[in-house]
Amino acid sequence: MIEELLKIKQDALERLAAAQSEAELQALQQDVFGKGGQLTSILRTMGQLTAEKRAAIGAAVNETKQELEKHMNEARARYKKKAQELRFLREELDITEPADFALPKGALHPMTQTYRTIRDALVGMGFSMFGGPEIELDDNNFTLLNLPLDHPARDMQDTFFVNEKVVLRTHTSPCEIRALQTLKPPFRLVMPGRVFRVDEVDASHSPVFMQMEGFVVDRNLNIANLKGTLDAFVHAVFGDDVKTRLRPSYFPFTEPSAELDISCTICGGKGCRVCKGTGWIEILGCGITNPHELQNCGLDPKEWTGIAFGLGVDRMTSLKYGISDVRYEYENDARFLKQF
Numbered sequence: 163m164i165e166e167l168l169k170i171k172q173d174a175l176e177r178l179a180a181a182q183s184e185a186e187l188q189a190l191q192q193d194v195f196g197k198g199g200q201l202t203s204i205l206r207t208m209g210q211l212t213a214e215k216r217a218a219i220g221a222a223v224n225e226t227k228q229e230l231e232k233h234m235n236e237a238r239a240r241y242k243k244k245a246q247e248l249r250f251l252r253e254e255l256d257i258t259e260p261a262d263f264a265l266p267k268g269a270l271h272p273m274t275q276t277y278r279t280i281r282d283a284l285v286g287m288g289f290s291m292f293g294g295p296e297i298e299l300d301d302n303n304f305t306l307l308n309l310p311l312d313h314p315a316r317d318m319q320d321t322f323f324v325n326e327k328v329v330l331r332t333h334t335s336p337c338e339i340r341a342l343q344t345l346k347p348p349f350r351l352v353m354p355g356r357v358f359r360v361d362e363v364d365a366s367h368s369p370v371f372m373q374m375e376g377f378v379v380d381r382n383l384n385i386a387n388l389k390g391t392l393d394a395f396v397h398a399v400f401g402d403d404v405k406t407r408l409r410p411s412y413f414p415f416t417e418p419s420a421e422l423d424i425s426c427t428i429c430g431g432k433g434c435r436v437c438k439g440t441g442w443i444e445i446l447g448c449g450i451t452n453p454h455e456l457q458n459c460g461l462d463p464k465e466w467t468g469i470a471f472g473l474g475v476d477r478m479t480s481l482k483y484g485i486s487d488v489r490y491e492y493e494n495d496a497r498f499l500k501q502f
């Protein structure tokens with residue numbers, strides 16, 4: 163009987179060593195300790211033994227039982243630990259794992275696209291980026307640009323006053339003053355940025371919009387330099403077929419001043435609703451820098467000349483893409499932006 167016990171123990175330990183799961187462990191437990199189990203059967207037969215043998219066998223059975231239980235508990239603890247490790251492994255968050263869905267692709271805002279096209283054309287011609295603050299001195303925004311306090315042209319650019327001397331700039335032209343005061347000519351500059359005016363919001367007005375200023379100071383600049391520069395980036399934005407013309411105008415900081423018109427991008431110049439039947443669309447203001455502006459900044463107008471232009475990036479964008487309402491360009495509605 164002792165031998166039988168030893169064999170039971172041996173078999174059980176072998177099965178235990180091979181077992182991989184809680185289920186196998188339970189089956190083993192059933193086979194050894196269960197109702198019809200091997201150890202249980204031995205205990206059942208003990209009634210027939212002598213008291214002496216019964217005591218010896220009883221002790222041996224208990225010992226076997228304890229030993230097997232100890233091993234089983236150890237195995238159980240091992241499975242538990244392994245299962246936990248597996249779970250941790252499964253639940254580990256790998257933030258470097260590629261997503262299994264396509265991320266929606268973004269695109270540049272149409273105004274940014276227009277701005278970059280113009281900028282790149284100018285940079286290609288040797289222009290550098292320059293800029294100024296959105297909150298600007300009244301002097302830079304108006305007075306030094308030849309718009310003294312009582313000048314009627316100030317009314318066209320009513321603005322938000324921070325105090326008597328400081329305004330939200332109404333155009334990017336004050337960057338010209340900053341350039342003249344800080345850089346040594348000759349220079350070619352492109353100066354983009356946000357500008358502000360007291361305007362009611364409608365299809366063609368926004369109290370905040372984006373402008374871009376071009377400014378070149380050198381010796382002997384003339385209208386041909388201006389026209390050539392304008393044509394280069396207008397063709398980059400609208401294509402080579404578009405025609406341009408200068409139409410006399412007035413700005414206090416240029417003399418002579420002009421508006422640049424392009425042949426209508428909708429009808430090609432035949433005349434339609436957008437160009438009001440004229441075949442031409444006005445796109446920017448420009449001119450030869452007024453000698454007063456150069457003088458105001460300490461430059462000798464007999465030695466130095468300037469060409470300048472200022473355009474609304476939003477307006478150029480509307481014309482390029484046929485956008486009928488400038489508000490679309492500022493509302494950032496994804497349904498609108500997705501089209502570009």
Ligand code: DAH
Pocket residue numbers: 332333334335375376413415416446447448449450470471472473
């Ligand atoms: N600053 C003008 C405006 O906001 C635009 C402009 C016109 C800029 C003529 C210029 C220029 O540099 O020469 O309406």
